[in-house]
Each structure stands twice: as structure tokens, then as C-alpha cells.
Amino acid sequence: MMVSQGISFEALGIGKGAERDRRKIWRTFAEHYHLYRGTPSRLWVDHALSVVFGIPQRLSVETADDTFDAINEKLLQDDYRPRALYDRFGIEVIATTDGALDDLKWHDEARQSDWSGRVVPTYRPDAVTDPEFEGFAENLIRFGEITGCDTSSWTGYLEAHRTRRKFFLSKGATATDHGHPTALTADLTSSEAETLWRRINSGDATAADAEVFRAQMLTEFARMSCEDGLVMQLHAGSHRNHNDHVFGAYGRDRGFDIPRRTGFVEELRPLLNAVGMDTRLTLVLFTLDESTYARELAPLAGAYPSLRLGPPWWFHDSFEGMRRFREATTETAGFFNTAGFNDDTRALCSIPARHDVARRCDCAYLAELVTTHRLDEDEAFALAPLLANGLARETYKL
Amino acid sequence: MMVSQGISFEALGIGKGAERDRRKIWRTFAEHYHLYRGTPSRLWVDHALSVVFGIPQRLSVETADDTFDAINEKLLQDDYRPRALYDRFGIEVIATTDGALDDLKWHDEARQSDWSGRVVPTYRPDAVTDPEFEGFAENLIRFGEITGCDTSSWTGYLEAHRTRRKFFLSKGATATDHGHPTALTADLTSSEAETLWRRINSGDATAADAEVFRAQMLTEFARMSCEDGLVMQLHAGSHRNHNDHVFGAYGRDRGFDIPRRTGFVEELRPLLNAVGMDTRLTLVLFTLDESTYARELAPLAGAYPSLRLGPPWWFHDSFEGMRRFREATTETAGFFNTAGFNDDTRALCSIPARHDVARRCDCAYLAELVTTHRLDEDEAFALAPLLANGLARETYKL
């Protein structure tokens, strides 16, 4: 947001020769806090400052220094340590996403400690399934070493995934996650897949090969989920790193990932023809293209036993986004084909705000149904806790 | 909906070896009635149970048996016979859709009986215009026999349609209906059309030929409508039978028809260039892709004298669907380019509920216009009956 208004990345502490004085960076943020008016970021920061840190005044250029000091003071206190906040926030479980090559040692440490919180890993294999990922060739070599599988063959490569999934399961994982540019799936014959894999593995793959390979892997992962019970998540439709200069100078995840039109009907068909009717599979779909809510996603989730709709994602994890989601999906998919609320924040202190927004929006929607006589009041009371966490608990087998 | 939550088709009485005990199937439905919360199906069933059958309590696993008995008891009574319900519901006309090969004998029987209700046929020729329809070749042979036209020639084939349309007109039809995967139209020269028809008729047509042929037939039907006055309806954009297994095991119409992105601007242009300005033509457009309401359909209907927008269709025949339809189309197309409400249910007892929802939603929208000073109150009162049935009566020449 600040970059979009002409503030440099450097002034925000990002890039070579960037500002390193945190107080100064904070002041820059406070000075431009009005830019966030009407955005969910504003709601989250307000909530964190007031509820989590107990700071009474609104952030502004006048209050920037006092607020900075107050936060720093709190952060030195024991009850602002991450585990204390986890308890205070009433969190039941946090799931991290971890690469297929990750040794999950931090998860081991956490579980072996005297702490009772629950942090589980999630299998996110993009770095060894997306031929266009940076370092793909090296990743594959390491993938073979870690698993002891002969990844030069198609069956060996699939076996390596099964091995790693078992490892993740043993560390508490209940789900996998897949971030793809599109929702395309494929269901090749094994000889076609073997041939394609040879091209991928040899580094001779074209962009079209890469797309088909990612598509095929979604179907393979859906089959593995039927076997080992890991819940599958698909996050589709982001054009990553839209600007070459920003990517070159500042790297990934700098606010330049832009949603694009995403189709699910033809795209998911190969996977759904293969295992879509299998009740062992749970596939949770996330989209950045709201035009698919009523047109494609709700009808698909309202038909296939394997499908659930994930909560409004990313840009749509917001007041209006949640309202539109319920209004567009409920009439066709109902509530029970949705996955309940989960947020995907990296900012610990924003968790209470995000869940608060979700609970309020969902309850407002239920209240709207009751006051327009589309739902009885006792049913709204029964649904509210399911939308808040019951459905998430069930969908993710927690 | 129940299948999407893991209930088998067999438990619902569908397929080989399916449950045949209707009471048991009804119990399964009642047990899962909560799945429908927030959906139009829920509203319709609630309305039918309470208003049509006079059952006071909400359907649940506890009330399932009593409700089952109460319904069965009522259905034995004379005033629950279809014609009695027709009168009680205040229905003015029911239009059926009938294949081009149908002899319409049931319509004859109804008209020749002492009953004063009005049931008219509608010409739905998909089985003899869609080369990908099951049994297309046999249908064509029968089409020639029935009409006495030489359907091996393009002009003979068109003449056969004209003949059947006349027959339908003589039985009370006022409209035709066309269900197409897309809204594509074409306007080939007669020699191009003749050549295409020869490939279609010989069974040598490719998928691309089939698409162009369907497209061409829409324009031909629009021309015939100019001549014989039958109102033309286009229902475009459903991907039928999305799942191979469900289609193979349980057949058509099992809840696995999924909407897809649908375009109208380039697609309808050949037809509209041919006869779109002809005031004798009425073409009513239905879509499952709401993103086209404001972007494509309202601007087209707000320009072409031949076009009317059909009411929100299928998944969108709902509270939110109707609201979105009015909000997205009225400002550009106004009210008078919409076709008024008609539902396309096969469930007789849901008719009052559907019209009740439509009347309430449309009146709520009118009230919103009045309270925000966008419409005078006397105008809202003038519009309400038009939206409820006046525009439908006029559009369909009833």
C-alpha cells in the first residue's frame, strides 16, 4: 500500500542501503496510516494495538513514538512471548507450511518442549513439483537423497512423495497445500506420465510440459490423499512477481502478486473424474477470483463429496469479502460444504482480529438469514460455532 | 446436496440395488435436512410442507415419520390432485418443454378434458439439432418420417422444423426453448450451411462442426420466430454431466451439471446482425454466469428490440440471486426489457414458494428504490404486478 503511494521500499527497510532505524520506519508507517482507511489491514492493526497491546489512542504521526515505545515495552514482558500470546488468544492449533525437503526440526523441538500448544506441519511440495521453481533440479537431487528413492523413474518419484508424506504425518501433519498458477489438473496414463517425467527430470521440459506436470501432480496427490488421509488444499490463481524490477531488486512476496481469472470447471475435471467421488478425499479449494464462487465453486462443492470451499482468501479475507463469499456460495453449496474459517497470516498478533472479523461477518450473515425468515433462530445459534471453528476442526481432521 | 456430503445415490433410491422403502429414503432426507440451511431448496420444502400440506412442525429426524404420514394422507384427498392444486395455486398457465418428435398426446388429452386449466407445449428441438445428443442419427430419421420432409437436404431439414413448429403452434405453443453449452451463433451462407449439413447428416461431423451447426441453428430458429411468432428462449452455459462415473452409473440430471463462463457479446452477434433489430422477434436470454448481467446482457437487452432478459435461472432462482439480478441489470436494461418471473421447476408443490420468493424479492428491490428516492411510490405499485406476472404474460404472448 505504501509503495503504491510512492514510498520507496528502502524507506520501509527493504533492499540494499535501506533504512535500518526501526523507529524511523515506524514513523513512516504512522505518517501514512490514513492510506489504510477502509482496508482490513487497518482493522487488524487497530485491533492488535488496542486489544493485544492495550494502547488507547489511534495510530498517527503524533502518537507514533509513544506507540513505538509502548509496543517495545510490552514485547519485553513474559506475557507477550509467542507461547503466552498463543494461550491468551485461545488458539487450538497452528499449521505451518513446510517444503518437502524440510527436516521439521523446529516442530520436533516444540513437541518435545514442556509446552502444551499444538503446531503441526503441512506438506507443501511446490519446490519439487513445479519445474519452474527456483532450484528445481537441485531440489530433486536432495529429494532423492532424503527419501532414498530413485527419483529418476516416475514410480520412484511418486514413492518419494509417499515417503515424505508419511514423515509429515508422523510429525502431526493433517494436510497438504498446493500453490498453483491455475487449477488445471490432468490424468495421464502411466506411460504418458513416465515419458513426461523423463523430460521434466532431464531439465528438457517446456513451459507447456511444466503446466501439464503440475496438473498431473494434483491428481497424483489427490490419489495419495485417498490412501493416507491427508487433507488436500489448492490455492490457485495468483500471478506471482508481476513486476520484474521489484522481483529483481527486492525478491518474492513484496505485494506484487496479482490475482488472475481462474477457471475450475474444465480444469478440475480430470482429477474429479479420477477420485472426486471418493469419500476418503477432502480437497479444499481457495480462489482469488470471486466470479467463480456462485458460477463454478458452489455448484462443484454442492455436488462432489470430496470438495469443500476454503474461506475467502488473501485479498478477500475481509469484511466485504466474507459477506460476498457467504452470499454467493450458501444458496448452492450450503454451509456444510465450506471449511469453516482459517486465516493464513504470518503475523501472530493479527490472529485475534482476523477471527473476530470472520465471526462477526458470519454472524451478521446468519442474522440476516434469520431476520429475512430464511433460517430459524435456533439454527443460527447452532451454525455460528460451526462456522467459527467446528467445520474447520472437522474438515482438517484436527 | 446429500451426495456432496457423502450420502450414496442408492440410499436416495437411485441406481441399481437402491433403497426402495420410501419411508426410509424420506428419513434419510429428514436426517440431513440441516444441510439445506440457507438454500432455496430449504425455503421451498418448508413452504410446501407448511402452506401446501398444512404441517406445523419443521422437518427433522424426530418429525420425519409423522410428516411422511401426513403427506401421504393428504395426497389421497381429492383436493391434492394436480388439477386441484393448479387451481388452488392460482396458476394461469404451465408450459411444458417437449422434443421435436413428441406427439403431444397428453396435451390433446388435457385440452379435450373438461378441465379449464391451461398447459401448453414448448418446442425444444435439441435432440434433432445437437449432433452430440444421444441417438441423434435415429432422431433425424424419425424427424423426416414425422414431417414428410426430405431431411437429407438443408432446405428440407429446415422445412421439417417449420412443419413441427406449426404443429406445436396448433397445440397452443407460444415459445421454443434451446439448451446450448454456449451462446455461440453463426450466420453461414446457404451453400456453407448446405455443406455443413451434409457432414452433420452423414455422421461425419467433428466436434467443431457440431458447435458451428448448433450456432447456425440458433440463427435459423430466430428467423423462423420472425415468421411464425414463437418466442425464442436460450438457456446457455451449463457443462452437463460433469462426472463420468455419475453419468455412467446414474444417468443425466443427477446434480452434476456445472455452470461455466459464458460470453454473449461476440457470440450472439451473427444472430443479432441477422434479425436482432426485427421487432417481430422476441429472444429471451438465460444465463448461469452472473458476471454477464451488468457487463453483457443488460447492455445488449438495453439496445436490441428483440432481446429480453429471462429471470435468474436454476442456481440463481433464489433470494440472493434475484437481488443480484435486479441490482446488476435494472440500471442499464430497466424493468421492461426483462421477461417477468417464471420458474422452471418440475416439482408442482414448489411453484407457490418460488413465485412467493420472486414477488418478495422484487418488491424488496422496489421498496429499496423508493426509500432511496430512486423511484416514486406510485411507480413501485405499478411495477410490482408487472414483475410478478404482467411482463411474463406479455413476453410469452399468453
Next chain:
Amino acid sequence: MMVSQGISFEALGIGKGAERDRRKIWRTFAEHYHLYRGTPSRLWVDHALSVVFGIPQRLSVETADDTFDAINEKLLQDDYRPRALYDRFGIEVIATTDGALDDLKWHDEARQSDWSGRVVPTYRPDAVTDPEFEGFAENLIRFGEITGCDTSSWTGYLEAHRTRRKFFLSKGATATDHGHPTALTADLTSSEAETLWRRINSGDATAADAEVFRAQMLTEFARMSCEDGLVMQLHAGSHRNHNDHVFGAYGRDRGFDIPRRTGFVEELRPLLNAVGMDTRLTLVLFTLDESTYARELAPLAGAYPSLRLGPPWWFHDSFEGMRRFREATTETAGFFNTAGFNDDTRALCSIPARHDVARRCDCAYLAELVTTHRLDEDEAFALAPLLANGLARETYKL
């Protein structure tokens, strides 16, 4: 609207042999005024009649003649002359759009008169950048003559644009405007561009060449904007002259321009990679495809410093259109990446109504934010004048 309901163009005074009696045409309009119920046109005409002309009664067939007389009487008065209305309406500036070949003599006259109003030109070069524009070849010849540049070379052609832009700047222009069928941009190497230009200039260009050329010119104009400071506007996505008969018989701008699906993410990327991070550039984007608001436009404007979102355009310059715009864009782009309100009417008397609608809709949205505790009341008061005109003043460097 009236044509869509079967009124002929001729009855509206358009075309050969058309009705010439203005009173009769006005009566036809009054007789069909109910067709406009629920549309913005209705709001504008109502507002103009009551507020601008002081006519108390609603327009109808009964009041048609009296209203006609009352308007004509007012139009003879000095305080209904355009400059008087400009003052009375509180207009600060009007920007016209002018072709690259225009001599801007009317602007000279206005500035040299004793009038203190501000009317500035806007550089709209479509007639010399779109190879499919009527008279393109002749326009190019004239373009070379006016500028004294050798437009047979690519660099000479670009120089001619720079020359004309300087001329427009000297006459008070602050912006350029570009009306394109799509938002496609390109960034060819100079030798590729030179080769393409030679084909374009020789008249040998294909439709694909024309599309790439228009795309390339958008990037060139963005570069020029970095140099000379003219704000760039892109209006993309209209399918002009949808009906051949209407275009042939009645010409352009007869209500048969239909929006089409428009993409911005891949399409704008070449331009944005070239100069999107340059803070000297302001590119204001307008769309007719509302599905891009939340999915594409808000994320782009919320990232790139050069981008601003123009107000809801054309069909969407309406109550519902403005509400949807704010609801779909604010959470991601905020308010400060939008351009404030400007209307693009040709009807002087509708200006107050349009701004009134915009102010009311924006204030209603702000009030909604305040009452749902998403914004503090003092912030809403600070934002209201910015949305009404402050952001427009800043965006367009007025």
C-alpha cells in the same frame, strides 16, 4: 432504451426521413418515460428538470407539452446560457477530449474571452494510433503536415506525438485519453517497433498488427507521460458498433457499444514492467468489466505507484455501480489509489445530478464504514471532500 422497446430511430429524430418536429420527439420521450424507471438516466433527467429548470411535476405524457414549453422559455434566459450554468453548477474545470489533429481554436477563443471559467483540452490520439480507425491513412498524412515531423519513420512518428502533446500542454491540457478495445500493452525493441511501424504506415497491417501497434503505443505514451507530465487515461473494453445495420444506417454512438470481458493482469504487464514503478507516471484505469475490480484492478492499483482507478464508468456511473466499485476496490486499494469522481457526460445539465449521485453514494459508503466500526467518524469527514473533488484535483494535476 427506447429503441430496445421498439421505438424507431426515426421517431427520435435520427436517420434519413426522421421526425423533425422537436415537440413531437419530446412527446415520444415523455410517453415512454416509464421505461427509464430504476435507471440513472431517469435520476439525471428528473434532477435536471426539477433542480436546473425548476419544473415541479414529474415528466409524463400529460405534462409533456408544459414541460417542453417551460424548458424552451428558460433556455432563452441569460442565466441558462452555458457559462451561466457553469457558474451556477459550481464547476471548477471541464476537460474536453480532442483529436491529435485538432487546432484547439475553440479553446483559444474561450481563454481569450472575458470569461473566467476553465475548459482544458485532453490529448486523445486514437485517430492516428488505431490503424482500424476510419481515415487512418489520411490522418497520418495530416499528422505529419501539422507537426512537420517525418512520420514515415518510427522515431519521426513518435516525435510528432511529442510535438502535439507539447502543443496541448501549452493550451492547458493536463491529461491524455486512450480508448482501446482491450487493455493490451506491448514493449517491443526499437527495431521490432520500427518494422511494425513500416507495415502500419504502408497500410499493409493485419488485424493482429493493429492490435500490437495499439498495445505498443500505450507503452510509448506512458513513457512520454513520464517526460512531459501529462496524466494518462485508459478506457478499455468496449465493443463499438455491435450492430452492422445500426452502424450503417445511423452511424457511431447510437447505444450499440457493448462491454466485453476485459483482462488487465497480463495485458498491462509490458507497460508496467517498463514504467509502472516510475512515480512521474499517473495512469488512470477505467473498466466496463466489474469482475476485474476486486480481482485485478484493486490489487494492481494497490501495488504500482503509477496506477489510479478511475471512477465507475459509463453503464456503471450509477447508484449501484458506485456502491459496487467502493465495496470491491476499497479493501485492497484503499481510497487514495482512486481518482476521485469525474463524469464523462456530454449533457451539461446532467453534471449536477451526476456529481450529486456520486457524493451521496460515496458518503453512504463512508457512513456504512462508520456504523460498522470500520472507520472513525472524523476520518469519514476528512475523506468525503477528497472523494468528491480533492482526489480528482490531485490526480489530474488541476
